[in-house]
Amino acid sequence: MGILHSVADLHFYIDVDDVLAETTRALAQLAQERFGKRVHFSEMNVFDLSVSLGLNKEEFSAFMAAAHERDFLLGLKPVSGGAGSLVRWREAGVKISVVTGRPPESRPATLDWLEHHGIPFDRLDFVDKYARYSDPKMTTLKNLLDRGYHTVIEDADATALYLVQNTDARVLLYDRPWNQNSKAEAHGALRVHDWTEIRRLADPAT
Numbered sequence: 001m002g003i004l005h006s007v008a009d010l011h012f013y014i015d016v017d018d019v020l021a022e023t024t025r026a027l028a029q030l031a032q033e034r035f036g037k038r039v040h041f042s043e044m045n046v047f048d049l050s051v052s053l054g055l056n057k058e059e060f061s062a063f064m065a066a067a068h069e070r071d072f073l074l075g076l077k078p079v080s081g082g083a084g085s086l087v088r089w090r091e092a093g094v095k096i097s098v099v100t101g102r103p104p105e106s107r108p109a110t111l112d113w114l115e116h117h118g119i120p121f122d123r124l125d126f127v128d129k130y131a132r133y134s135d136p137k138m139t140t141l142k143n144l145l146d147r148g149y150h151t152v153i154e155d156a157d158a159t160a161l162y163l164v165q166n167t168d169a170r171v172l173l174y175d176r177p178w179n180q181n182s183k184a185e186a187h188g189a190l191r192v193h194d195w196t197e198i199r200r201l202a203d204p205a206t
């Protein structure tokens with residue numbers, strides 16, 4: 001028998017890139033415009049962008065800098081259904097944590113993008129999801145383990161795997177080309193394809 005939660009106890013984790021924002025489609029476009037790399041989104045079947053876009057070390061650092069420029073981040077298209085879902089959940093009393101692996105310097109642009117698209121939240125966490133930063137003050141995945149998430153929505157397989165293995169959260173893996181061969185799914189994460197499906201699984205009973 002499952003544990004009954006009142007809505008007031010529910011805490012949802014929602015990733016930004018490729019869950020709320022169509023980031024990687026825009027990154028493929030950026031790689032084409034600035035570096036002449038023609039890679040189709042559907043072919044981006046590994047999480048490491050330097051590999052999927054065929055960028056060498058110098059190209060990749062220039063690419064990542066471009067990918068975190070304010071104008072690039074503000075121009076990202078929202079994933080259809082995301083904003084409306086967070087609005088409804090929050091109205092129903094669910095606590096919303098938007099959790100991103102972007103560098104902390106991109107907080108102002110991220111806040112502006114969320115506001116522009118009407119995406120509400122209780123917390124916005126910048127987390128070193130991919131062990132990219134050596135800053136000891138930065139929030140790590142381990143720091144998230146006692147947040148009491150009920151539902152997690154992620155596209156990064158390693159992050160989804162970590163949370164499915166180390167928390168009681170129900171982990172929804174947003175279907176993307178780079179998570180087709182998923183360890184998280186093998187350990188109990190549920191693959192979801194769009195926000196309609198997410199709502200069917202995650203809407204609190206009313």
Ligand SMILES: [Mg+2]
Binds near residue numbers: 015016019154155
């Ligand atoms: Mg993501």
